[in-house]
Amino acid sequence: MRIDYKQLRPYREYQEARQLSLRLLVLQTLVAAGFVLFAGIFWYLQVVEGAEYRALAEENRLRRLPARPVRGALRDADGEVLATNRPSFAVYLDRERTDDPRREVERLARFLGEPPDEMLARVDAARSSPRFVPVLVLPDVGLEVAARIAAHRPELPAIDVETDPKRYYPLGPAAAHVLGYVSESTGRQVREEGLLPGQRVGQTGIELAFDRELRGEPGIVLEEVNARGRPLRRLDTMKPVVHGDGLTLTLDADLQREIHAAYEGRAGAAVFLNPHTGAVLALYSGPSFDPNLFSGRLSPEQWTALVEDPRRPLQNRAVASAYSPGSTFKVVMAAAGLGEHVIEPGERVFCAGSRVFYGQRRFCHFRGGHGWVDVETAITRSCNVFFYEVGDRLGIERIADWARRFGLGMKSGIGLPAEASGLVPSDEWKRRTRGEPWYPGETISVAIGQGPLLVTPLQMAVLAAAIANGGQRVHPHLLPGAGAPGEPVGLDQAALEHIRRGMRDVVESDRGTARRARVRGIEVAGKTGTAQVVRLGEKNDPGDHAWFIGFAPVADPGIAFAVLVEHGGHGGSAAAPIAARVVTRWLEERDRERAPETLVAQARDGEAP
The missing domain is CATH 3.40.710.10 (DD-peptidase/beta-lactamase superfamily)
Incomplete structure (x- = not known):
């Protein structure tokens, strides 16, 4: 009788042990390969891509903010102020702190009890500007409104209130046409001239003729924020702000006031010169208007009244x-x-x-x-x-x-x-x-x-x-x-x-x-x-x-x-x-x-x- 050794118990135990050893070897190989792959990925992320990821992490902690220039003052030949800046508050939307800017603005409008249309239009007009640039949604608000918003910041996480100087013309209508006025930059000016949304630019008169000298250049600063995006401190200046130059003019403020009073509301114009140099001592047009209207929140009704006035005050x-x-x-x-x-x-x-x-x-x-x-x-x-x-x-x-x-x-x-x-x-x-x-x-x-x-x-x-x-x-x-x-x-x-x-x-x-x-x-x-x-x-x-x-x-x-x-x-x-x-x-x-x-x-x- 012939015996099959493969049926013997020792042989079977030997084969089972061998198969187990092979399986363990494969498993050890897979684990080792996994460790090698993990080490390779870790090395790639730390060494090859490390700089980029560190920058991304830093951006989560730091925020770029525009630094707004202060517009230069205008003075007459004797140093009297003809145009300067008055303290004011403005409300801005930080689009980096919200996934839905329009919803944030609508929430703000409900909170203040104001119609959202104008604020939403400002947000839409700023779509082409960099996202880190805040959008001016409410210019020239009073201290009471600014305090209310500041007191409810948790409910308005993407809304900030900042001081925002506004143009002030002490002579009012007496020098409106020669000095001109300023208003907010348009979408085209933001795109083509590098202006900030809401930045004041000259529209007529001297304010327009010498706008580049007066308005200055915006800067950029770095600000540290916490996990909720709240500012902690300002760290560095990426681009220094250049404030506008002040200008001394040939005008005489006393003569401007005298002409305005002399016209008594009649229509016309007057120009007074130094006959030897051509320096303009006074230049007046009537009827006039108050240029300070354009520094604040000019209502549609006020604008319509000005442009449709048959006496053409503008x-x-x-x-x-x-x-x-x-x-x-x-x-x-x-x-x-x-x-x-x-x-x-x-x-x-x-x-x-x-x-x-x-x-x-x-x-x-x-x-x-x-x-x-x-x-x-x-x-x-x-x-x-x-x-x-x-x-x-x-x-x-x-x-x-x-x-x-x-x-x-x-x-x-x-x-x-x-x-x-x-x-x-x-x-x-x-x-x-x-x-x-x-x-x-x-x-x-x-x-x-x-x-x-x-x-x-x-x-x-x-x-x-x-x-x-x-x-x-x-x-x-x-x-x-x-x-x-x-x-x-x-x-x-x-x-x-x-x-x-x-x-x-x-x-x-x-x-x-x-x-x-x-x-x-x-x-x-x-x-x-x-x-x-x-x-x-x-x-x-x-x-x-x-x-x-x-x-x-x-x-x-x-x-x-x-x-x-x-x-x-x-x-x-x-x-x-x-x-x-x-x-x-x-x-x-x-x-x-x-x-x-x-x-x-x-x-x-x-x-x-």
Whole structure:
């Protein structure tokens, strides 16, 4: 009998032990491989990817915050504050601390009892900005609202209240158009110019013209936060904030206040210059508005009231509106006539109250006639017939040339937004715009400041300055020393003296048209103008515009001006008194500044004060 050893017990035990050993070996191999794989992964995470993960962990502990720049202040020539920043609170949404920004804002709106629409619109507009940049959802809130939000922070985990200085204009409406105003940056400005949501930027006036200098540049700071995202402390500055530069202007705050008071709510504009440098001493447009409205939360109703007001309070009439100059243009006509020698200083023209030119009778404002008048008398008495004759002799091309020499028909370069060029007509202009030639009869109207001739109050102040300073067209400017050198108009001093004497007699002579512009202690020179206003479709005559341009004192000019009162009637009664009031104020300031010098001189000369 043959025995199968595989059936024997020892053999079976041997095979079972062997299989167990193989299984243990496989298991040991798998465990060892697992440890090797784990060690490899650990090494990769610690060594290869360690820097990235450390940065991610750090970002969970640190938060980037924008540092808002403080806008630079504006001061007048004497250092008086014209625009500064007042304390205020603003409510911001931190989008890094919420998964649903809109829901967070809706919760805030319910908490404050305010409609959420405006706040939600701000959140939507900020979608393109970096998420770490907080969204301004409520600007310019009071201390009570700020305290309520701070007291309920657990219920509003993504809402912060920060101090947020707002622009303040101490002069209010008295300097609104020249200073302008600021409002919140738009979505386009945030995307294209690197501004912060809610950052205040200039929209009009000097605030816009010098916005980059005034607004500064935002910075970025690192802040440590806890596990709930609450700030613990500020650690470092990634990008330093650059605060805006303050600017000192050529303006005189006292003159701005004086003009505003003198207009008494009437519409118009006034510009006062240093006739030698072109520095703008005062620039006013009325009716005005309070620029402080735009620093806070301007309601839709307030905005609608401003833009739909038929008196157009937002319009800067001093630089952006063009008017017919009326008889003030006779100053240019006198300069052109003398400069081109179509009239001589002593030459006289007879005014019988009217004269026929090109088949049409043209009238003088004084129907009885002025009799024989020369250029000085024609300026003093504003004789139309004299200047009809001068215009006929000159022709439109030479008139246009001299008008441009004085700065008419072109922007002055003052730098304020929306400056108008005005219009000086010519044959080329008419052919280009109307497809027909210029007719000689049209020149007669232009000769007395009517027809298609338009000027701004700023341009007329530059004209007055050129007569005052000896024939230099100045470049008006608002920053000290920023004006370019004057340009000669090409008129000799003898001719200028005849024009100045005629303008002096406009005010100082009993025959003049602006006797109400007299100022005690000095002589004032000027020229009145009454510009006809025709509005198609209106049954009621709105009244003519009133002009007065000039300079003072005649012996040593220190101020030149142009004053316009819309629908004021006659320049001598409506505009001249405003000029006199402002010149009087300017004279008081000048004498007060000179008083210490006078006392020193008297002491040096041994005189009693």
